[in-house]
Amino acid sequence: MILTVTLNTALDITYRVRSLRPHTSHRVSDVIERPGGKGVNVARVLAALGHEVTVTGFAGGATGRAIRDRLADTTCVRDALVPIAGATRRTIAVVDELTGDTTQLNEPGPQISPTEWDTFLDRYAELLPSASAVSLSGSLPPGVPVGAYAGLVRSARTLGVPVLLDTSGEPLRRGVAARPDIIKPNADELAELTGSHEPLRATQDARRRGAHAVVASLGAEGLLAATPEGRWRATPPSRVHGNPTGAGDSAVAGLLSGLVKRLPWPERLARAVALSAATVKAPTAGEFDAPAYEELLGRVAVTSEVIAA
Numbered sequence: 076m077i078l079t080v081t082l083n084t085a086l087d088i089t090y091r092v093r094s095l096r097p098h099t100s101h102r103v104s105d106v107i108e109r110p111g112g113k114g115v116n117v118a119r120v121l122a123a124l125g126h127e128v129t130v131t132g133f134a135g136g137a138t139g140r141a142i143r144d145r146l147a148d149t150t151c152v153r154d155a156l157v158p159i160a161g162a163t164r165r166t167i168a169v170v171d172e173l174t175g176d177t178t179q180l181n182e183p184g185p186q187i188s189p190t191e192w193d194t195f196l197d198r199y200a201e202l203l204p205s206a207s208a209v210s211l212s213g214s215l216p217p218g219v220p221v222g223a224y225a226g227l228v229r230s231a232r233t234l235g236v237p238v239l240l241d242t243s244g245e246p247l248r249r250g251v252a253a254r255p256d257i258i259k260p261n262a263d264e265l266a267e268l269t270g271s272h273e274p275l276r277a278t279q280d281a282r283r284r285g286a287h288a289v290v291a292s293l294g295a296e297g298l299l300a301a302t303p304e305g306r307w308r309a310t311p312p313s314r315v316h317g318n319p320t321g322a323g324d325s326a327v328a329g330l331l332s333g334l335v336k337r338l339p340w341p342e343r344l345a346r347a348v349a350l351s352a353a354t355v356k357a358p359t360a361g362e363f364d365a366p367a368y369e370e371l372l373g374r375v376a377v378t379s380e381v382i383a384a
């Protein structure tokens with residue numbers, strides 16, 4: 076099975092409004108709720124691709140219950156979330172129907188006690204030996220140590236389980252130093268990590284800091300990868316309009332799926348870009364449009380990248 080870790084799970088709420096304008100009140104035309112947090116989205120996409128997935132992290136309160144009830148209905152996804160006293164957060168994505176733009180509001184998440192953190196570490200240690208790969212995704216809720224991902228990366232590497240890290244800021248900086256197999260920062264996260272706003276050089280720099288492979292998500296421009304086997308750029312055939320929430324998580328699912336199937340890097344990247352674009356096309360955060368994925372897959376351009384001297 077593939078293990079996805081979401082320490083800060085969320086009940087993702089998507090609101091559609093006619094036109095979003097600050098300092099005014101809005102009538103919401105449509106509300107959709109779904110289990111979220113980055114690793115939960117990764118799990119859902121992996122399951123849709125036919126993989127067996129186990130989800131771990133924390134869940135509590137009515138929001139946590141809602142997530143667990145929905146996960147129970149998701150084929151191929153096993154719930155191994157650790158119960159907590161606090162309540163799982165909500166995130167709100169507001170979709171502006173006129174422009175198609177999305178505004179995202181993410182709550183910080185519940186306080187995690189030292190005992191709850193220890194319980195999670197025991198659960199992770201139990202699950203790791205049967206995982207073919209693990210993803211560590213998203214922000215850390217209050218109370219979880221800032222070096223948490225670094226420790227989780229080290230445990231996976233000790234057991235020889237390939238580990239992908241998708242986070243930001245100091246948890247990313249420390250996690251990279253623990254030498255994960257793959258990181259998937261967006262352009263801002265990569266620039267913050269390396270101090271470089273030139274993505275190709277920044278991906279190389281992130282590798283020098285410890286990541287074996289770096290796959291940067293560059294929005295509409297697709298993915299840029301620096302790996303031990305080479306450097307590639309993977310671009311969707313045309314600009315896709317829609318809700319980008321969860322597009323990065325779908326890219327992570329594509330990379331993990333390709334990893335466990337031992338596909339060559341260019342094929343992994345093509346899948347990741349097609350899944351990401353098909354997620355933007357789907358109306359709800361964290362879902363992908365399956366026919367669009369099949370159609371886009373053959374039309375993603377993957378080209379080798381050379382760094383100018």
Ligand SMILES: O=P(O)(O)OC[C@H]1O[C@](O)(CO)[C@@H](O)[C@H]1O
Nearest residue numbers: 085111112113166181213214321
């Ligand atoms: O953990 P964060 O970085 O706050 O991200 C969480 C959010 O990101 C998303 O996964 C989209 O990538 C949403 O589902 C939402 O839950």
